[in-house]
Amino acid sequence: MTLLRLAPILTLAVMLGPVIAGLGGTLLPAIGIMPVLGSAEPGLGPVRDLLAWPGLPRAAGLSLFTGLASTALALTLTMLICAGWQGTRAFSWLERVLSPLLSVPHAAAAFGLAFLIAPSGWIARLIAPVAGWERPPDLLILQDPMGLSLIAGLVVKEMPFLLLMSLAALPALRPAETLVTARSLGHSRTGGWLRTVFPRLYPQLRLPLYAVLAFSMSVVDVAMILGPSTPPTLSVQVLRWMNDPDLAMRLRAAAGAVLQLLLTLGALGMWRLGELLVARAGRAWIETGARGPRDGLLRGVALLAGAVSAGAVVLGLAMLAVWSVAGFWGFPALWPSSLTAQGWTRSGAALAGPAVQTALIAGVSVGTALLLVIACLEAEDHLGLRPGRRALWLLYLPLLVPQIAFLPGLQVLALISGMDGTLGAVIAAHVVFVLPYVFLSLSDPWRRRDPRHARIARALGASPSRVFWRVSLPMMLRPVLTATAVGTAVSVGLFLPTLLLGAGRVPTLTTEAVALASGGSRRVVGVTALAQTAAAFLPFALALAIPALAWRNRKGMQHG
Amino acid sequence: MADTDQTGLVLDHLRLLRGPEEMLRVDARIPPGEVLTLMGPSGSGKSTLLAAITGTLPRAFRSHGRIALNSTPLDGLPPEARRTGILFQDPLLFPHLSVGGNLAFGLDPAVKGRAARRARIDAALSEIGLEGHASRDPETLSGGQKARVALMRVLLSKPRALLLDEPFSRLDAALRDQVRRLVFDRAKAEGLPVLLVTHDAADAEAAGGPVISLEG
Known part of the structure; x- marks a missing residue:
């Protein structure tokens, strides 16, 4: 019991401690304090140095533009899909492909998309016979200076996340009934949904959206693969400075990281302002009573966008798979002229070590997160705690602070304490990001349990621990496994924490894959990115298979 | 009083x-x-x-x-x-345990030994007209059968x-x-x-x- 009482505090410490410590560790060098480098006098040197870098306006502008544009686009498309198709068969099909899409790591999805849309990709090969291309067209599609392909890569990954968050929030709003009412008043399906369901759904999407915005603005791995390179987005440039052999560049990196934090805060503020403006305009629009045109075209566009987005990820993975076994594959052939297992036998063997590291890091960090989350949820039950909105904000905090803003500081602290480059440091950093997702995934089903089962068990003479092990935990098997899968997918996909806290000495499938972003052979990229995807996907498959097997004779356990 | x-x-x-x-x-x-x-x-x-x-x-x-x-x-x-045994509106049989498992969860730990416990549960099932149902999934029982199992689960806990x-x-x-x-x-x-x-x-x-x- 006393241990349970400590669980919420311990969880907050494990999750927010590194964020706060890391922010401190970034702020101090940014104002010139970094005793390790013999710099102890506070001053504006690093800031001046950063401002003098000629690429700064462009890099900062790219971060802002790609982040805001991808978030706005992902939100718009997701809402249009929900508005036009919720409750239809197409929608439930989309729901089914959601989990697999979500589990695809960002880096693998970005590589897949890159392979698809590159001048030598499948799309160009399809067009080639019509356009008369005999060699890949000389177009700068990937890593375009505007960051458009980066935006595309972010949108296809953020749409499933926002859709999942919407699906979790929607049932409580009883959208079907609202929609029938709106349609009987003469509104179209989309128009009625946007007027009656969206305004109630949005408040529940706010935190996930802020997390998406903060992530998209400061993401490193996707930006290294799909984003422009001269200059890159600010966060990628900060990482370059971090990795510069000249240690003095660390000060400039710290100043850049602080700027990234300010940019994110500014963008969140802009988004909030936008919310207010849209809400005001929306209210006026609703009150005009306008019924709007028929929504056939809009619904078609929404469905197409959803299909293209899902298709881009799936076809991208397919293209990775084909490249991983391709022998010679000339342009504009749609299929390699020969297949070979060489990629898998050669790079596959080299990937065994990183695969083991990946599994080890994910296993320990997800295990730790599960332990803390379940302890917190049990503490809620036993101590009668009712966490409110503030607790939810705390939970989202690690997802709202840009990784590049606090991880460099954390690395410095790890360096000082001699922890850098150890597996322990990497795992501790992973827990920071795994914990919120495990909590978000497990808390709803855990809180929805029928408390009478536990009461009956106690009245039958079972102690609290027997109730937990024999009743609560087995009945929660499916949600616990799902949370494990979600946590594993997060851990497998983490790039920056692994790279920085591991000091480059803890290779995982993700760091190996991203390292290939500049000029890796397509075959090796295919093998590595697929291995990364498999590592994230396997737990989801197990989370489906294990309950199905364990409860094959238990009808009461087959849903929920 | x-x-x-x-x-x-x-x-x-x-x-x-x-x-x-x-x-x-x-x-x-x-x-x-x-x-x-x-x-x-x-x-x-x-x-x-x-x-x-x-x-x-x-x-x-x-x-x-x-x-x-x-x-x-x-x-x-x-x-x-x-x-203090309690029965609710719903039978609330543990859905992850078999019918026999539900009864075994309730059965007084003073009844020791696998065979003795098994025998006690089989006897309890016969008493409520459900002989041979020990390995059944509780969800496959009718409403009346579930209610009887729930009652027996309480009684077995003494x-x-x-x-x-x-x-x-x-x-x-x-x-x-x-x-x-x-x-x-x-x-x-x-x-x-x-x-x-x-x-x-x-x-x-x-x-x-x-x-x-x-x-x-």
Whole structure:
């Protein structure tokens, strides 16, 4: 019991401690304090140095533009899909492909998309016979200076996340009934949904959206693969400075990281302002009573966008798979002229070590997160705690602070304490990001349990621990496994924490894959990115298979 | 209370409070083998009273007074040490255990040895007309069968009192009489004091004991 009482505090410490410590560790060098480098006098040197870098306006502008544009686009498309198709068969099909899409790591999805849309990709090969291309067209599609392909890569990954968050929030709003009412008043399906369901759904999407915005603005791995390179987005440039052999560049990196934090805060503020403006305009629009045109075209566009987005990820993975076994594959052939297992036998063997590291890091960090989350949820039950909105904000905090803003500081602290480059440091950093997702995934089903089962068990003479092990935990098997899968997918996909806290000495499938972003052979990229995807996907498959097997004779356990 | 006999379930000047507000006040003794019925609309605190007796009172509530079972005060005892069996509206069989597993969960640990426990469970199943159903999935049973398994699960745990929280209200009329009869007969045979809370006058009538009506 006393241990349970400590669980919420311990969880907050494990999750927010590194964020706060890391922010401190970034702020101090940014104002010139970094005793390790013999710099102890506070001053504006690093800031001046950063401002003098000629690429700064462009890099900062790219971060802002790609982040805001991808978030706005992902939100718009997701809402249009929900508005036009919720409750239809197409929608439930989309729901089914959601989990697999979500589990695809960002880096693998970005590589897949890159392979698809590159001048030598499948799309160009399809067009080639019509356009008369005999060699890949000389177009700068990937890593375009505007960051458009980066935006595309972010949108296809953020749409499933926002859709999942919407699906979790929607049932409580009883959208079907609202929609029938709106349609009987003469509104179209989309128009009625946007007027009656969206305004109630949005408040529940706010935190996930802020997390998406903060992530998209400061993401490193996707930006290294799909984003422009001269200059890159600010966060990628900060990482370059971090990795510069000249240690003095660390000060400039710290100043850049602080700027990234300010940019994110500014963008969140802009988004909030936008919310207010849209809400005001929306209210006026609703009150005009306008019924709007028929929504056939809009619904078609929404469905197409959803299909293209899902298709881009799936076809991208397919293209990775084909490249991983391709022998010679000339342009504009749609299929390699020969297949070979060489990629898998050669790079596959080299990937065994990183695969083991990946599994080890994910296993320990997800295990730790599960332990803390379940302890917190049990503490809620036993101590009668009712966490409110503030607790939810705390939970989202690690997802709202840009990784590049606090991880460099954390690395410095790890360096000082001699922890850098150890597996322990990497795992501790992973827990920071795994914990919120495990909590978000497990808390709803855990809180929805029928408390009478536990009461009956106690009245039958079972102690609290027997109730937990024999009743609560087995009945929660499916949600616990799902949370494990979600946590594993997060851990497998983490790039920056692994790279920085591991000091480059803890290779995982993700760091190996991203390292290939500049000029890796397509075959090796295919093998590595697929291995990364498999590592994230396997737990989801197990989370489906294990309950199905364990409860094959238990009808009461087959849903929920 | 005038009588000095303290066997059975004693609710001695028991008051339930939500915050400062009093929800319910009871002063009663239920002798072994007898049924006391508390009638009242939903929201009158009937179910909360049962939670106070089983020791699972939600944090928002407090109870004053004394609860004792066969002269042993229950106040301060953890729920699992009170041996107050409870049946709810729903049978609430553990969906992840087999029918036999549900009964084994309840069966008094004093029955030792795998074979002896197995035999006791098989015998219990025959008593309720479900012989050979030990390995069945509880979800495949009919409503009446589930209710009987739930009753047997409580009885096997050797309770010293039986608390009934509208346990017949979800059963259809034909089944309701049958299950009601079974529960009251078994409780009487085992000499258990029974506290029934309900809003159905037919339940109170079938119980045959004294009835206390609560205000809404």
